[in-house]
Amino acid sequence: MLHKAVSSVVKFHGYLQSRIDSRVRDYPLMQSPVQMSTILVAYVALAVYVGPRLMANRKPFGLNRAMIIYNLSMVLLNAYIVYEFLMSGWATTFTWRCDLIDPTTSPQALRMIRVAWLFYFSKFIELLDTVFFVLRKKQSQITFLHVFHHSFMPWTWWWGVTLTPAGGMGSFHAMVNSVVHVIMYTYYGLSAAGPRFQKYLWWKKYMTAIQLIQFILVSIHISQYYFMENCDYQVPLWIHLIWIYGVLFFFLFANFWVQAYIKGNRLPIVEHKTTQNGSVSDSQTVVANGKRCQNGNAHQYPNGRCIIGKVKEI
Structure with a gap:
């Protein structure tokens, strides 16, 4: 029984390798689903189990400079990806309706393939x-939501880039996602740059709204397929999966919005200052979306809770 199961897995793996588009066969992380799946399993283990335990008895690292460099690099990378998607068809030959997968080796098709792979690879950098x-x-x-989003996206995109790298209308959501990431990493970069940039970060909660708009746009665009009289898109399965992806993540991010900004379930972080003899002095409460209560130094949150202490908006 075990031998038969292993034989079936090996046979399926060989079938997948035979289906890899010859135009992407030599790109990194495209030779087999085993490589990328191993990386993503290790990532989930690090995020959920290994990382927190390794850091449990250690002080947090101060990584502001590294984060500034990283976020600036991601802004530039995603801006370049957006530009390449536009030049590969979305701003040149695409109709924004039933745009088919290009099976040729034309310069535009190869350009679309390169940017599709680059978008896929950027998910591992993220x-x-x-x-x-x-x-x-x-x-x-x-x-x-964070772990699922970061692991689900690269895993699903391996299949798309492997089988249909010049994805036509199926690549729209990648371009929109890259636009959102330009905005998102700009915010993260300013946030890491220090207190003097805090006044420019008033739009933090709107990051989630931008994400929601992204999923609405993706869902509307891909839904056109269901209302067209004739659209011979070569792999309709991708259409269905992208629609499911857009709707699923819309509800996940909408739930986050409700919990964080309407119900106020983002709990404040209380930091205690200690005196030289080890006793606790006044506390500092770091919160989001807080507003001052009528009672002195107390602060009220969207869930109606008031906390007394020094409050710093983040």
């Missing part, structure tokens, strides 16, 4: 987001 959270002991930022 795993560093979580590494920074782990090293800075920001475990509260590593939510189910």
